Amino acid sequence: MSGERTDAPALLAEARERVDALLAAWAERVQTIVPGRTGEGLAYAMNTPGKRVRAALVIAAYRAVGGVSPAIAAVAAAVETVHTYSLVHDDLPCMDDDDLRRGRPTIHRTFDVPTATRVGFLLVPVAGLVLAQAARDLVLPAAVLGRMGQELFQAGGIEGMVGGQWLDLEAERKTLDLDGLIAVHRGKTGALIRAACLLGGIAAEAPPSAIEGLAGYGQEVGLAFQVADDVLDATATSAQLGKTAGRDAALEKSTYVSVLGVERARAEAAALSAHAIRHLERAGVPVESLGALAQYIVTRES
Numbered sequence: 001m002s003g004e005r006t007d008a009p010a011l012l013a014e015a016r017e018r019v020d021a022l023l024a025a026w027a028e029r030v031q032t033i034v035p036g037r038t039g040e041g042l043a044y045a046m047n048t049p050g051k052r053v054r055a056a057l058v059i060a061a062y063r064a065v066g067g068v069s070p071a072i073a074a075v076a077a078a079v080e081t082v083h084t085y086s087l088v089h090d091d092l093p094c095m096d097d098d099d100l101r102r103g104r105p106t107i108h109r110t111f112d113v114p115t116a117t118r119v120g121f122l123l124v125p126v127a128g129l130v131l132a133q134a135a136r137d138l139v140l141p142a143a144v145l146g147r148m149g150q151e152l153f154q155a156g157g158i159e160g161m162v163g164g165q166w167l168d169l170e171a172e173r174k175t176l177d178l179d180g181l182i183a184v185h186r187g188k189t190g191a192l193i194r195a196a197c198l199l200g201g202i203a204a205e206a207p208p209s210a211i212e213g214l215a216g217y218g219q220e221v222g223l224a225f226q227v228a229d230d231v232l233d234a235t236a237t238s239a240q241l242g243k244t245a246g247r248d249a250a251l252e253k254s255t256y257v258s259v260l261g262v263e264r265a266r267a268e269a270a271a272l273s274a275h276a277i278r279h280l281e282r283a284g285v286p287v288e289s290l291g292a293l294a295q296y297i298v299t300r301e302s
């Protein structure tokens with residue numbers, strides 16, 4: 001659409017505004033279905049304020065390949081719901097055992113471990129419902145919904161996020177080489193980010209060449225995101241991050257920083273972001289918004 005801003009701050013602000021409103025409405029709805037503390041925990045999780053990078057990627061990818069409906073925000077909300085589930089479970093004592101997330105106490109600190117465990121699991125079917133509603137809002141054929149569901153839940157599963165997190169947990173107090181680290185990062189973080197980009201393209205019913213370009217872009221920025229996250233974990237404060245800084249070192253995790261050092265890790269993230277943009281160029285997908293988000297992902301300056 002003409003007149004839309006394509007800089008990262010505007011894209012992220014728009015994603016936050018639209019997606020947060022949708023998630024707040026879903027949070028109210030789920031509380032009428034899920035009783036008591038678990039329903040409250042679900043609403044708390046769905047209303048925590050994320051940066052909404054994945055949502056901005058869905059929307060930017062959709063528009064880059066010609067999508068025009070504002071209802072794409074509902075697809076973005078589904079992706080963010082899967083992401084929120086992963087954060088709730090990632091923070092549990094049996095995983096990264098963290099107290100702070102998105103500038104607030106984690107769900108198991110605010111409620112308790114069984115509630116946070118249930119909340120995480122319940123968010124997965126909620127994401128399916130949000131995605132199905134998104135397809136209705138966008139008036140998409142069932143086959144397109146099927147394809148979006150396939151990409152989202154494959155990326156969220158053993159071949160993606162769960163598999164990567166599993167490798168990550170097994171690697172604590174072990175030293176990974178760069179290939180091992182790439183496998184962890186591509187799975188636990190990269191797969192969902194790649195899916196966000198793909199879902200934007202699929203929802204716009206883009207041609208295969210454009211979808212391939214978005215997939216390549218998403219794969220590179222997905223890895224760049226986790227490399228930049230490794231750098232931030234080592235260099236930023238908890239107040240800046242809204243989560244506990246220095247957690248990787250405390251858990252003796254191999255990261256891009258432990259393997260390459262801060263400066264080479266930063267350079268690697270920038271190189272991945274440049275590769276990402278070349279995938280778009282080769283596929284003839286306009287670079288403006290997605291390029292701005294690739295740049296934001298490695299600098300986190302908006």
Ligand code: GRG
Binds near residue numbers: 087161
């Ligand atoms: C059962 C083994 C097993 C796994 C369950 C918990 C889990 C699945 C996966 C964890 C995936 C995870 C949390 C990866 C880290 C991704 C990451 C860098 C998160 C931070 O993303 P931001 O900065 O956060 O976008 P906000 O809060 O802004 O949304």
